[in-house]
Amino acid sequence: MKSGLLPFLVALLLLGACRSREPRFPVEHVSLKGATVIDNGLLGWSASDIQVLFTDVLRDSRRFELLSEDAPEPRDPGPWSFTLELPFTREALKDGSAYSFAEVGATLLMERRSGEGTQRYQVVGLGEVRVESKDAEARRKALREALRRGLAQVVDAAGLQLAAVGRPDAALVMELQSPDERVREFALRVLAERRNPAAAPLLIRQLQDEDLQVARQAMGALVEMKERSAVPALIDLVKERDLGFMQEVVFAIGEIGGAEAEAYLFTVAQGHDQPDVQAAAQQALDTLYAAHKLATPEARGTDRAEH
Numbered sequence: 001m002k003s004g005l006l007p008f009l010v011a012l013l014l015l016g017a018c019r020s021r022e023p024r025f026p027v028e029h030v031s032l033k034g035a036t037v038i039d040n041g042l043l044g045w046s047a048s049d050i051q052v053l054f055t056d057v058l059r060d061s062r063r064f065e066l067l068s069e070d071a072p073e074p075r076d077p078g079p080w081s082f083t084l085e086l087p088f089t090r091e092a093l094k095d096g097s098a099y100s101f102a103e104v105g106a107t108l109l110m111e112r113r114s115g116e117g118t119q120r121y122q123v124v125g126l127g128e129v130r131v132e133s134k135d136a137e138a139r140r141k142a143l144r145e146a147l148r149r150g151l152a153q154v155v156d157a158a159g160l161q162l163a164a165v166g167r168p169d170a171a172l173v174m175e176l177q178s179p180d181e182r183v184r185e186f187a188l189r190v191l192a193e194r195r196n197p198a199a200a201p202l203l204i205r206q207l208q209d210e211d212l213q214v215a216r217q218a219m220g221a222l223v224e225m226k227e228r229s230a231v232p233a234l235i236d237l238v239k240e241r242d243l244g245f246m247q248e249v250v251f252a253i254g255e256i257g258g259a260e261a262e263a264y265l266f267t268v269a270q271g272h273d274q275p276d277v278q279a280a281a282q283q284a285l286d287t288l289y290a291a292h293k294l295a296t297p298e299a300r301g302t303d304r305a306e307h
Contacts, residue, residue: 024065025162026079030055034085043089043147044140050147054084057151063159077114080162084108084154089143091131100131102142106150108158121161121189125153161186173198192221200225204233212245219252228258235264238277247280254284262288 030051037047045053058064067079087105094101106125111118127150129142164172164186175187176198184202191199199221206218207230215237222230234256237249250268253261265288268281 023163023166024063025159026065026067027058027082028067028079029081030058030066030084031082032084034087036086036089037084040086040089042140043143045144050084050086053148054151057148057155058082061152061155061159063155063162077112077116077119080110080112082108082110082158084151086147086150089147091139091143102129102131102139102146103127104143104146104150106147106154108154110158110162119165119193121165123154123157123161125150125157127151127153157182157186161189164190169194169196169198172196176202189221192225195225197227200227200229203227204230207233207237212242216248219249223252223255226256228256228260231256231258231260231264238268243274243276246274246277250277250280251284254281254288257288257291 032047032051032054037050043050055066058066085107087107089104090102091100092103104127106127108123108125110121110123113119127146127148129146129149131142132138160182164175164183167175167187167190169191172187172191173196175183176191178184178187188199188202192203203218203222203225204227207215207222209215209218219234219237222234231253234249234253238246241249250265254265262285265281265285269278269285272278272281
């Protein structure tokens with residue numbers, strides 16, 4: 001055997017061993033939803049055809065174990081349930097290209113029940129394929145390949161997200177520095193769910209994202225964490241924003257609470273130039289005051305044990 005071949009074979013064996021140790025996530029139920037799945041003339045496949053393809057992609061990834069209906073009762077936490085939706089299947093033109101592109105969006109919702117409640121995560125994918133000609137068969141072929149690619153993306157993302165769920169906080173904090181944007185995002189989600197303070201700075205930064213959906217998700221996570229250091233950044237969001245979004249931010253500030261939040265809500269409730277924002281601040285302030293009263297020993301009652 002050549003001297004250079006041995007290290008190569010050892011590396012292959014080590015790589016195979018590492019892959020074999022990757023966790024396989026149990027999935028007990030896979031379902032599809034949405035009008036795009038049920039009735040899609042462009043794709044030319046039924047919902048059952050799409051489900052078979054999705055199941056094959058899950059198996060081929062080797063990251064998921066599809067449980068049969070007669071499988072023994074699993075331990076806590078239980079297996080995951082997957083719900084796949086295709087928000088759109090379409091053809092789109094791109095700047096500078098003489099061709100159109102078949103595009104399929106895929107959204108995967110993953111849920112699991114345990115003794116601590118329900119865990120819920122969502123990942124998305126987008127499959128794109130160039131349409132080589134305008135005849136119906138070529139368009140359908142491109143759309144089906146775009147579907148396969150979109151499903152491969154969401155399955156890959158699902159594996160990364162569920163792997164993050166199983167990691168300790170220290171490992172997730174390290175992954176916040178990963179060059180892979182998806183790894184950072186999924187680690188941040190789990191840290192926020194666990195209310196780890198390390199998630200707060202990145203979430204606060206995301207509040208300034210031009211995509212309002214990204215800002216909303218960050219705001220929701222900060223509310224769940226009751227992260228009072230986010231209140232100044234949230235106050236800044238109320239300036240020069242859409243009226244509906246401004247009201248959402250005001251309610252988020254009230255949910256987080258604290259002296260700074262209370263002082264801000266009082267000021268806005270007294271005289272904001274937008275009556276709807278003023279009313280939202282007063283409502284948030286009333287809720288905050290009510291929570292204070294319920295937190296007092298008198299409100300809890302003398303017959304309740306103190307913890």
